[in-house]
Amino acid sequence: MKDIESLLPVSGISKDFNDWGTVLLKGALTKDFISPLRDKIVSILIDKNIIDDSSRKWKAHNTYISETSEEYSDIYKEIFTLPELHHLKMSSVISKLGADLLDSPVFVHPNITFRISCPVQEGRNFTTRSHQDFITIQGDRNTTTLWFPLFDTTIENGVLSVAKNSYKNGILDLVFENCGTKLKDEDLLDWHAGNLRAGDIIAFNSLTAHRAMPNISNKVRVSIDLRLQKVKTPISESAVVPFPAFYKNWKDVFPCHKQRSEFLYSTDLVDIIPHSEEYDQARIGIVFSEAKKNNIDTLEYLRKISKYHSIPKIANEAKSLLDEIESKVL
Template identity: 30%
Template sequence: MSVDANSPPLQPMQASSIAEPDQVLQTRMTKNGYLLFRNLLPATAVTRLRQSIASILHKHGWIKNDEDTGSITTIRSPMREGEASEGFFDVYDEVMRLEPFYALAHQPVLLQIMQRVLASDCFPHPLSICRFGWPEHDAATTPPHQDFPNNQGSLRLTAAWIPLTDVPVSRGGLAILQGSNQGNTILPLDFHLGPGNRQAVLPDHLQRLPWVSTHYRPGDVILFSSTTVHRALPNHDSQYLRLSVDYRYLPDGDALTPPVLEPHFARESWDSIYQGWKDKRFCYYWQQHDYTEVPWSDEYHRLPETHLNHALRAESEYRRQRQTQQKQQTGSQEPNTDEQ
């Protein structure tokens, strides 16, 4: 299993089963840093969310059509997460208002398996994220990182990454650095163009660990700890957009920080998002749970001043390449006016 000639070979993931005893699942999570469950979620719930998001993407001219085939064909150039000048928030703000987007995090089977793995009652952070994996956008693909610096609070925080589309390895699925969670060490950071503009700096002993991934299908779920190093693989499937969502679950009584109680990017209030929802059970649900609120620390995101020049060069090169790509795309769309 390999992505391209410049990437190390990937090893296959080990699948787990909800029929296995709790102790087996907990031991495997502690050892490997992840658990993969095939076809865990109801197809109707995943399909409903995918169709809702596809309808928004189609309306804004991101994709070819909104037919539900399990794959999404994009017709526009890639963009970085949060790139307002490219119309990112025209789409993302609408996704953030979707009731099925938040409801999926509360699927009973997902909550039950998370409670078994954590050996505790738990609840999802209100902060929920939708990811768009653009084809041929390697420079801004999500780099190796840990979730703890972006969320903070409790080290017991556990993520659920859920593909909404068919995601073979070539389409940029999630890869896990197996065993990188052991010791719960928070790694130093370097600049990166991908989401969060940070990547983990891997010490030698972690670089020797295997990267694992698989062909994901809608309904699959992968759980991983807050210190597990993970990344998105590059999407080299030239026409298909990878669509996924991720939620993070906190054991009752543990700590969280104020940002995780807000919508992603905090552009709208919850009152605004909840307007028109049919099921009010998931409105302000976290207020019924026990947790400790602790301050957010910038320390986990601080970069050395020596990284500034690298960041500026990377930004400049990225913009230059994007301008070239956009000119080429515009040129290829111009009509042929040559005389016949």
């Protein structure tokens, strides 16, 4: 694996990003930009007994948050409604970075993704495997993600790894991997990773292969994904609504009209298109095939699909397979 710093722009941000499908932007965000959100998330994770409150070093308690647990749902909803989170997408700093990368005015997606990575435990290594975001977000293939940690993050702490030039190969084949899927030929890709400071950003194309490193430290890693794209390009309808498993619409997220006025904006700058289930169903089909062999490594993925998938038929099939495996194996 190569050092992430070899992805620092050499010939210009836009040119290198277009050539490689990813770049590292050192110190792109200031401490003042990150701190308000980081401090709020720290308080929430202390309150939920996820991190130790005896220091501000993000040391984890001996616990693991499953994405299918009620605890995770509560944390997700509490963080997702933070004004400090949604201030990010409204910032001219983000719009300027996006414009520099894509050499165009940009539309910042209203949805924001955040990830809480706890240290792995025996039998509980649900580290995000290699994948491409386009399968999930769809829309314009040049949609770009800005990924950044909220505090200094190391390889041992579960930093992001990206594969230079991988976006040029289009949609890559998947195979089953513990708890889900991974890219079939991931070992052939040009992977880059390295320690990052709070304020560093890894930008990557929606077709760029990427994965998390296992968090083998004793600290929680929290990161943010902001997505943006050129104006007047297609965007999936799923990218402009909040997570349907938790919210019916943005009014559920922001009951207060003042907040809706502050954090929601027109989608007239992009062309909203239907979300295709083709790619997602192919990925789920791989896991379902393994589940029909009573593979217990599919259990966590089945729990996630049965709880969160927006199509009842798929959610119900996942629940049926889950019940069958648990009755036979556990």
